[in-house]
Each structure stands twice: as structure tokens, then as C-alpha cells.
Amino acid sequence: MSLISLGELTAGxxxxxxxxxxxxxxxxxxxxxVAHCPNTGSMESCWAPxxxxxxxxxxxxxxxxPWTLERVDMGSGWVGVHTGRANELIAAAVQxxxxxxxxxxxxxxxEPRINAPGFAPSRFDLALTHxxxxxxxxxxxxxxLLRGRALLFPDAVTERGRKHLDLLLHMVKQKYRAVxxxxxxxxxGDYFEPAAAxxxxxxxRLEFVAARGVEVIAVRLRHASGGIDIAGSxxxxxx
Numbered sequence: 001m002s003l004i005s006l007g008e009l010t011a012g013x014x015x016x017x018x019x020x021x022x023x024x025x026x027x028x029x030x031x032x033x034v035a036h037c038p039n040t041g042s043m044e045s046c047w048a049p050x051x052x053x054x055x056x057x058x059x060x061x062x063x064x065x066p067w068t069l070e071r072v073d074m075g076s077g078w079v080g081v082h083t084g085r086a087n088e089l090i091a092a093a094v095q096x097x098x099x100x101x102x103x104x105x106x107x108x109x110x111e112p113r114i115n116a117p118g119f120a121p122s123r124f125d126l127a128l129t130h131x132x133x134x135x136x137x138x139x140x141x142x143x144x145l146l147r148g149r150a151l152l153f154p155d156a157v158t159e160r161g162r163k164h165l166d167l168l169l170h171m172v173k174q175k176y177r178a179v180x181x182x183x184x185x186x187x188x189g190d191y192f193e194p195a196a197a198x199x200x201x202x203x204x205r206l207e208f209v210a211a212r213g214v215e216v217i218a219v220r221l222r223h224a225s226g227g228i229d230i231a232g233s234x235x236x237x238x239x
Contacts, residue, residue, distance in 0.1 A: 004228050006228065007056055011027075011054055012033075014053050014069075021036060023047075025069070033067050035067035047072050048074070053073070054078075055069060055070060079186040089229075099181075099217070105130060105133075106130040112127035124137045124139055128177075136177035137177070146186060150237075151188075151193075156198065157198065157199045158199060162205050165180075181217055184234050191236070192236050193236070219233055219234070220234050
């Protein structure tokens with residue numbers, strides 16, 4: 001059984017992605033629906049016209065779009081493009097003691113608020129407490145960019161991501177554990193490294209904070225019918 005369920009999914013093929021958060025999807029019956037695309041990046045290497053996709057559907061009157069793009073098959077298996085699912089899965093994996101570096105904590109809080117001097121009010125993805133190690137703050141990054149054998153993050157310039165790195169380093173200086181989890185959300189690739197060609201400032205800053213105590217781990221996600229699970233770790237290779 002998968003750690004998290006995606007519920008009932010609907011198959012289709014992608015026609016186009018536009019305005020950053022929208023995608024036109026052709027369903028099996030020929031209808032074309034507009035789906036929300038919950039991914040702020042470029043989605044390089046994880047979508048192309050005509051590729052097979054799966055959508056979730058929610059009948060919620062508060063939603064502008066009932067359809068959500070969940071995953072795309074680029075030819076080698078599912079690529080998870082819904083960034084929120086990665087956060088949900090990593091939280092479930094920590095609670096199930098499935099990530100060795102984050103085992104041993106009895107309490108987990110989602111999206112804890114942080115008010116650190118010199119930083120705007122922020123949130124981490126997870127806070128882990130009541131363990132046999134220092135309390136930990138965890139940031140999760142959905143990672144889908146594939147170039148050759150390398151899995152890369154980010155797939156677009158991210159000023160917000162660099163600020164997260166600085167905040168993680170601040171937490172290390174306050175004697176907490178600060179952990180950056182790159183959730184590898186596709187089956188291909190042999191190792192993870194920062195995408196220096198896309199955002200050299202992020203890549204340089206990542207290596208700077210990692211050398212000063214921010215822990216970097218890459219966790220492979222595995223898609224199954226209707227759900228997602230953890231499939232072990234992936235090697236982190238600094239530049």
C-alpha cells in the first residue's frame with residue numbers, strides 16, 4: 001500500500017500548458033478540460049504535448065477549476081508535478097519512520113511559522129520535535145528536472161528558494177537541525193545536484209549552507225496505481 005493515496009484519477013493527454021498554472025487536457029472521450037497545474041517552476045523535461053497524464057477531480061464550489069494535474073508520463077514512468085504531494089508524502093514517510101535521517105521524532109508539525117530576526121515571517125514545511133536528537137526544521141523541494149543522468153533543482157531561478165537556504169542556515173546557528181529534502185519525483189536519473197546552469201546563485205548558496213551544517217538529502221519517490229510511496233535515497237553530488 002502506498003504511503004499516500006491520490007484517490008480516483010482520470011487519464012488524459014496534455015495539449016498545452018499556459019499562464020503558468022493552467023493546462024489543457026484531452027480526456028478519453030474527446031473532451032478538453034482546463035486543469036490547475038500546481039507547479040511554480042518551468043516544468044522542463046516533465047511535460048510535452050501528447051504525453052499521457054492523470055488528473056484528480058474535486059467537486060468543490062470554492063474551487064475555480066475542479067481538475068488538477070497530478071502526474072505526467074514522459075516515457076519512463078510517472079513524473080509527479082503536483083508539488084504539494086511531495087510535502088504530504090515526506091511528512092507521511094517521516095511519521096512512518098521511513099527516512100533514516102529523520103527517524104526518532106515523536107511529534108511532527110506541518111508548516112510551522114517562523115519569526116526569525118532579520119527575516120520576513122516564514123514557514124518551513126515540517127518541524128520535528130521530541131526526539132533523541134535536536135529539534136529539526138525541514139524544507140521539502142519537489143524535484144523533477146532531468147538532464148542526462150542528473151536530477152536537478154531548481155528548474156527556474158528561485159529567489160524564494162535562496163531565502164529558504166538562508167533561513168535554514170539561521171536555524172543551524174540557533175542549534176537546531178536544518179534539513180533540506182529534495183523529493184526526486186520521477187523514476188529516471190542516477191544522482192541529484194544543484195542546477196547551476198539555471199540558477200548559479202542558488203547552487204552556490206546551497207553548497208555554502210551545506211558546508212555549514214544544513215543537511216541535504218535526496219529521497220526517491222515511487223508512483224503506483226492511485227498513490228505514491230518512498231523508494232529509498234538518491235546520491236547527492238555537489239558541483
